[in-house]
Structures are given as structure tokens and as C-alpha cells.
Amino acid sequence: MLQDAIDPAALKRVLVIKLRHHGDVLLTSPVFTTLKRCAPQAELDALVYADTAPMLRGHPALSQLFTIDRHWKRAGRWAQLRHEWALFQALRARRYDLIVHLTDHNRGATLARLLKPRWAVAPAGKTSRRFAKAFTHRYPVVGGNRRHTVELHLDALRRLGLHASAAERGLVLCPSTEARQRVDAKLAALGLPAGQFIHIHPTSRWLFKTWPTTHMAALIDALTARGWPVLLTAAPDPAELAMLADIQGRLARPVASLAGELTLEELGAALQGARAFVGMDSVPMHMAAAVGTPTVALFGPSGDIEWGPWRTPHRVVREDLPCRPCGRDGCGGGKLSECLSLIAPARVLAALDELLQETGR
Numbered sequence: 001m002l003q004d005a006i007d008p009a010a011l012k013r014v015l016v017i018k019l020r021h022h023g024d025v026l027l028t029s030p031v032f033t034t035l036k037r038c039a040p041q042a043e044l045d046a047l048v049y050a051d052t053a054p055m056l057r058g059h060p061a062l063s064q065l066f067t068i069d070r071h072w073k074r075a076g077r078w079a080q081l082r083h084e085w086a087l088f089q090a091l092r093a094r095r096y097d098l099i100v101h102l103t104d105h106n107r108g109a110t111l112a113r114l115l116k117p118r119w120a121v122a123p124a125g126k127t128s129r130r131f132a133k134a135f136t137h138r139y140p141v142v143g144g145n146r147r148h149t150v151e152l153h154l155d156a157l158r159r160l161g162l163h164a165s166a167a168e169r170g171l172v173l174c175p176s177t178e179a180r181q182r183v184d185a186k187l188a189a190l191g192l193p194a195g196q197f198i199h200i201h202p203t204s205r206w207l208f209k210t211w212p213t214t215h216m217a218a219l220i221d222a223l224t225a226r227g228w229p230v231l232l233t234a235a236p237d238p239a240e241l242a243m244l245a246d247i248q249g250r251l252a253r254p255v256a257s258l259a260g261e262l263t264l265e266e267l268g269a270a271l272q273g274a275r276a277f278v279g280m281d282s283v284p285m286h287m288a289a290a291v292g293t294p295t296v297a298l299f300g301p302s303g304d305i306e307w308g309p310w311r312t313p314h315r316v317v318r319e320d321l322p323c324r325p326c327g328r329d330g331c332g333g334g335k336l337s338e339c340l341s342l343i344a345p346a347r348v349l350a351a352l353d354e355l356l357q358e359t360g361r
Helices: 020-026 029-038 049-055 068-075 077-094 106-115 149-158 179-189 213-225 238-249 264-272 285-290 344-360
Strands: 013-017 043-049 062-070 100-101 119-123 137-139 198-201 230-232 276-280 296-298 312-317
Touching: 013 029, 013 106, 020 049, 020 230, 020 285, 029 043, 029 149, 043 049, 043 077, 049 062, 049 264, 062 077, 068 077, 077 106, 100 106, 100 149, 106 119, 106 312, 119 149, 137 149, 179 264, 198 213, 198 285, 213 230, 213 238, 213 344, 230 238, 276 285, 276 344, 285 296, 296 344, 312 344
Parallel strands: 013 043, 013 100, 043 062, 100 119, 119 137, 198 230, 198 276, 276 296, 296 312
Antiparallel strands: none
16 A cells, blocks of 8 residues: 555645646546545646636536636736736635646646645656655656556556546546537538538647648548548638648548637537547547547657547557657658658548448447
8 A cells, every 4th residue: 555645535625737738638637537536525626728728627527727828928027927926816715735736847836835735746757856845746757658648647646546447537528518509500501410520630730740731632532532521620820721721722522611710619519529530649639539539640750659549449540660759840850740741641541441430330
């Protein structure tokens, strides 16, 4: 038995901190599910960046969702200080018994010192003495694309003596009824029956993670030639919309698109309605997995063991080159990843065919 395990019955309030990107935040959702089972009496709060809040909003185990707006800095120093002070006051009023800090961000260490919880846990990677002294527990991080990020997050709880069951390790994403209704209306207007279209999100905020537009257009043409309705989505970012326009300009037959038109919550609802999803290593891929949609994911520079589709029927398509996963922004830093461009459209189509057959319904 772990000698310094905590007593979950002593927990009244817990704060989980994850100041990272959208997919990283969604992959923390099993932490809340597990904590709620271990300490059903506890109120579980989260602190995330404001733009990532939709990834946890609606989680049934969550009590309060606190956010940091990345744009506070633009309002000027004094305005930023007012926002920071208001946030700190709100967090201090909660009187946390436990802080679970899931990155090595210095803000989490500062909050652990100032909020003075009985217990605090963080990754063991950061070696500065000031960071280490802020926490009662540190958990080892197994890097090198050897362990999925969900399991790395749950390692924080394991270090405290709290272990997730198999059922608690699934992702949780809860689009609201209103979001589902709005998306249902959009899909109906496009003539896309629920469960009978292929949802493709070809873009990523990091374009070096994306497939060549010529390859994507070839895949879409192969699908529409077989009679599959296709829905395209993308973020409203100009670079992503330009990439989507390039793909659309190469198609033999036009396909439906909601690119730049959906909120993150609505994107989750659209993914729920798809027969299958095809995309890159980006947040829509994680969202598709969270809502249980069969997923084909293309991986290049990033590690598919660490970041692959979690607990949904899926296929990962990759080139087994000795240099990947390198984590670089394209070969030689040139923004183009040969490990992705070498993946032929026929391979992705074959992977999708296998998945559709396996999940036939």
C-alpha cells in the first residue's frame, strides 16, 4: 500500500489545473470522472484557459470552471492585474484540500503555494527547487511516445493512491441540447442524414500536421464517387479556411461544408452525428473519440501512442520512418512533413473501409 496515499474521504474541494491546448484539456476529462467516484462528496473545479473551456463544460463531475483569458495582457498591465486578483480571490474562497496540477506550468506551483491545500500533486519533470517545494506529491512522466496522455494524467491520481477503473478512463464531451439542435438544423439544410455522412476535418492550427491538399481532395473524390456524403469543417482561422478552399477547388464534385461556421460545442454535436471521422492529430480527432465516432487519424511528426484516438473504434495511418515521431514543425523546420505526404490516399481509404465494415450498423 502507498505510504503517503491521501484519504479521499477528507476531500471537500479539489482544483484540477490544465493550462494547455484544447485537446490536452479534453484528455483530462477521465481525471474528473475518477475523482468523483473516489470522493463523491467532493466538489471538483477546473482551471483552464478561457478558449479551451468548452472541452470540459458540461462534464457531469465538474462543479465550477475557472478560466484565464489569454487576452488579459492586451488590456494593459493594471487591467490584467485586476483580472488576476479577482481570479485568485475566487479560488482562495474555495479553500481547496487538493490541487492536481497536470503540467509543469509555473502558475500551478504559485497557486499551490498561495492557496495552501493540504495536498498538491504535479509532474516530476521540472527540477527547480521552487517548483518542487510547492507540492506534497510528484508523479513520474513517461515520455517518448510510450504512454497515452490520458494515462499520464491519471498517473497524478495513482500517485495519490487513487486508481481509475476501466470504465472511468473514457473521454467525456457533452454538447448541450441547444448546440445539438442548432447543428441538426444545419445538417438537415445540407441534406446530411444523421449517421450517414463522413465528417472530414483536414486542417490543424499547426499546418505541418496536415496532409497535402491534393491527397485530401483525392480521398474525398473517392468517397463521393462511391455515393458517400461528406461534411467538411475547419476553424475560422484564415490559414485553415484557405487550405479548405484549396481542397474544394480540386474536387470533382462539390461537398457540404460548415468550415468556420461552428463553435467548438457545435463541432462536437456535428461529430456525434457522423458515421465516421477522418482527420489529423488535432482537437477534432480527440472530440470524435470522446463522442464515440469511429475515427481514422493521420499521424506524422507527433506520437500516435501518446496522442492517438482514445477508446473509440479507430485506425491510425502513419509512415513508419525511423525519424518519426520527431515533434518538429516539418522536415528541417520547413513546415512540410514528408511522413505525412508519403501516405497515399489509397491507404487512408482502405483504413476507412476496414473501420466502416468493423463498425457496421
